[in-house]
Amino acid sequence: MVNKHFVLLSNEDNVFVCCKQLLKGSSVSLEDVDVTMTADITVGHKIARRKISKGEKIIKYGVSIGSAIEDISFGEHIHMHNMKSDYIASHTRQSKAGVKS
Amino acid sequence: MKGYLRADGRKGIRNVVLVTYLVECAHHVARAIVNRYARNNVQLIGFPGCYPNEYSLKIMERLCTHPNVAGVLIVSLGCEGFNREQLAKTIEESGRSVDTLVIQKTGGTRKTIDAGLVSVNDLLVEAEKVDLVPMDINELVVGTICGGSDGTSGISANPAVGHCFDQLIANDATCIFEETGELIGCEQIMAERAITPELGAEIMKSVEKAEVYYTKMGYGSFAPGNAEGGLTTQEEKSMGAYAKSGSSKIHGLIKPGDLTSQGGLYLMDVVPDGEPQFGFPNIVDNAEIVEMIASGSHIILFTTGRGSVVGSAISPVIKVCANPETYDNLSDDMDINAGKIINGEASVSQVGDEIYQLVCDVAQGKQSKSEELGHQEFVLTYKRFEDIGPSCLPTVR
Structure with a gap:
């Protein structure tokens, strides 16, 4: 547990996982650095542990779970809008996203 | 028992x-x-x-x-x-x-x-x-599946089931995990856990087959609810699903309906062989549950984050809820609250012990929640498989 809102699953990770919801605009201290949430973050979702560049691997559980498709700033929500699978496309009810290039 | x-x-x-x-x-x-x-x-x-x-x-x-x-x-x-x-x-x-x-x-x-x-x-x-x-724990076959996974599944319910599996296998019970399409990205680490290098190679091949098959279908094993729950990619979902297998050595690779003759951990390859013929490998969770029951499972451990309510015909389904908010909302359907781990109120091993105890109780006749509620879902559709290769069930321990 980093604090009551986020957990770090592995030391190599560049994401934190939310274990208690946090609303947009609220601030939280992550490893001694204050950051303001730019979106509502609900349980199970990920935020960036540090700045991540486009093309860089997203690391969770100590392994790659895909790649950033744009630059991601510290504390930013990481999801289908800024990362993609390196294997196979994911889809939502409305559309397909993260198509392998 | x-x-x-x-x-x-x-x-x-x-x-x-x-x-x-x-x-x-x-x-x-x-x-x-x-x-x-x-x-x-x-x-x-x-x-x-x-x-x-x-x-x-x-x-x-x-x-x-x-x-x-x-x-x-x-x-x-x-x-x-x-x-x-x-x-x-x-x-x-x-x-x-x-x-x-x-x-x-x-x-x-x-x-x-x-x-x-x-x-x-x-x-x-x-x-x-x-x-x-009299029946011993080593005569028990337990299968596991995750359904309606979210970002909590891989850090609470799934590792807790993995802990339960490790204990069952330590007592020589048989445990089955499955859905090679939901293990895409984990093939290398799984192969290293195989009891022989030849079995490891078969495991690699089975996941590669799943990736090709799912790519041709146009969808991974990834539902919209997975994304709403915080999961972004197939390999992220896979890593979480993989945690259900615990840390034991993998003793064999079986296909639906194959029976095992000794205890240990088995991976079930549920993706059909050859060119896609009849559509998606498994159209829904209950199709996978049926396949694990066909391979002898007495009990199914079903982990869920978004909140599945299903049970099954023939064998009891035990529901392990990963997400504390889902547990509060659907507690009538859930046997175990692994959301306690997310809230910091219990450890993975404590919840794993709780699951193990419930497996023993259900084996002795206690009704699971889905049984009490009358859930007896059943799905069986067309598929085609070739027999498993000679390296898939090594007899050495």
């Missing part, structure tokens, strides 16, 4: 009479028979298609001779392709009671329902005669 001793020597934890229809055209008659019984040990299963299929015959044979099953009533329309004679012969040879009713020969709907009630009454009388004998 006690189990129902079958004539073939296998032991069950439930004493079920099955009514199975062999084509959709016989579904209504079979259901009407089952609905007359206000008891949960008369259960309905069936196969919808008219064309014959080796896989569905094999799965149906395994289900009808499952250790939890005492006897079977087969309901056939008469003209469908399903080999009812072979199914009846297999059930009879296992020492179980079996009766076949062919609607076209029996005189239609009403007469077949009436005849079916007489048959089921006889099957229930026979079931009552089955001996309860």
Whole structure:
């Protein structure tokens, strides 16, 4: 547990996982650095542990779970809008996203 | 622990009479028979298609001779392709009671329902005669599946089931995990856990096959709810799903309906062989549950983050809820609250111990939540498999 809102699953990770919801605009201290949430973050979702560049691997559980498709700033929500699978496309009810290039 | 001793020597934890229809055209008659019984040990299963299929015959044979099953009533329309004679012969040879009713020969709907009630009454009388004998934990087969996964599944419920699996395997029980399509990205680490390098190579091949198959289907094993729950990619979901397998060595790679002869951890390859022929590998969670039951599972551990409510025919399903908010919302359907881990109120091993205890209790007759609620979902569709290779079930330990 980093604090009551986020957990770090592995030391190599560049994401934190939310274990208690946090609303947009609220601030939280992550490893001694204050950051303001730019979106509502609900349980199970990920935020960036540090700045991540486009093309860089997203690391969770100590392994790659895909790649950033744009630059991601510290504390930013990481999801289908800024990362993609390196294997196979994911889809939502409305559309397909993260198509392998 | 006690189990129902079958004539073939296998032991069950439930004493079920099955009514199975062999084509959709016989579904209504079979259901009407089952609905007359206000008891949960008369259960309905069936196969919808008219064309014959080796896989569905094999799965149906395994289900009808499952250790939890005492006897079977087969309901056939008469003209469908399903080999009812072979199914009846297999059930009879296992020492179980079996009766076949062919609607076209029996005189239609009403007469077949009436005849079916007489048959089921006889099957229930026979079931009552089955001996309860001592049963050890090492005779238990437990399968696991995740459904409605979210970002909490991989850090609470799934590792807790993994901890339970490690304990079961330490006691020489048999554990099955599955869905190679949900293990895409984990093939290398899984291969390293195989008891032989040749088995490791087979595991690599099975996941590569899954990736090719799912790519051709146009979808990974990834539902919109997974994304709403915080999961972004197939490999992220896979890493979470993988945690259900615990940390034991992998003893074999089996396909649906294959039986194992010794305890340990087994991976089930559920993705069909060859070019895609009949569509998605598994259209829904219950299709995978049926396949693990066909391979002998007495109990299924079902982890869920978004909140699945299903159970199954034949074997009890235990629901392990990963997400504390979902648990609060759907607690009537959930057996175990692994959301405590997310809230920091319990450790993975504490919840794993709780699951292990519940497995023992359910094996001794305690009803799981889905059983209490009457859930007996069942799905069986067309597939095609080749037999497993010689390296898939090494005999060394």
